Amino acid sequence: MNPLTIEIRPVTPPDVPAISSLAREIWQASYPGIITQEQIDFMLEQRYGVDRLYDDLEDLHKWLDQAYHNGRRIGFAFSEIYNGEFKLDKLYIHPDVQRQGVGGLLIAKVAERAKKLGYPCVILAVNKRNVKAINSYKKYGFTVRESVVEDIGRGFVMDDYIMEKRL
Numbered sequence: 001m002n003p004l005t006i007e008i009r010p011v012t013p014p015d016v017p018a019i020s021s022l023a024r025e026i027w028q029a030s031y032p033g034i035i036t037q038e039q040i041d042f043m044l045e046q047r048y049g050v051d052r053l054y055d056d057l058e059d060l061h062k063w064l065d066q067a068y069h070n071g072r073r074i075g076f077a078f079s080e081i082y083n084g085e086f087k088l089d090k091l092y093i094h095p096d097v098q099r100q101g102v103g104g105l106l107i108a109k110v111a112e113r114a115k116k117l118g119y120p121c122v123i124l125a126v127n128k129r130n131v132k133a134i135n136s137y138k139k140y141g142f143t144v145r146e147s148v149v150e151d152i153g154r155g156f157v158m159d160d161y162i163m164e165k166r167l
């Protein structure tokens, strides 16, 4: 298959409502079977509500990138400085265009930024049951560093692997 022509642009305030909707669409397509619907709703509200996203845009330690194909917004990657490390915090590609290299392009963009800023690696957290994502991160050079269970409130936990990619 030919690689898609992708343009990566920074997210700006007018994009926020569309990013919030895109997150919901991708989460609904991806997470049933991995976490409960209640947890999906809770995490979407906590992390992708428009007010939260406007706050993220103002944070100098966060970078919000979005990917377009033929004028259509098809995914996004958020990265940030987290506890002194460079973290890929969110990576979501629309199901219509998954497995066509878009995730890889966004990972490369984030890794390039981390390297320019002098960080030795990029880290991320991924649900242990999200095999598709884990495989994709392995393909792009991430390895599992540790296993964590984090309480995120309202009785929910994130049961994750922390993965890292050396730069």
Ligand SMILES: CC(C)(COP(=O)(O)OP(=O)(O)OC[C@H]1O[C@@H](n2cnc3c(N)ncnc32)[C@H](O)[C@@H]1OP(=O)(O)O)[C@@H](O)C(=O)NCCC(=O)NCCS
Pocket: 026, 030, 091, 092, 093, 094, 097, 098, 099, 100, 101, 102, 103, 104, 105, 125, 126, 127, 130, 132, 133, 135, 136, 137, 139
């Ligand atoms: C995980 C994700 C970001 C990867 O992005 P992508 O653009 O689909 O991935 P790429 O095309 O760059 O990489 C493809 C690799 O990912 C894995 N992968 C992606 N989709 C897959 C699928 N449907 N089934 C199995 N493996 C899959 C494979 O390892 C694949 O490599 P291969 O095609 O050589 O076997 C994307 O599939 C996605 O948004 N998934 C749903 C949301 C999610 O889980 N995000 C990560 C949260 S931590």
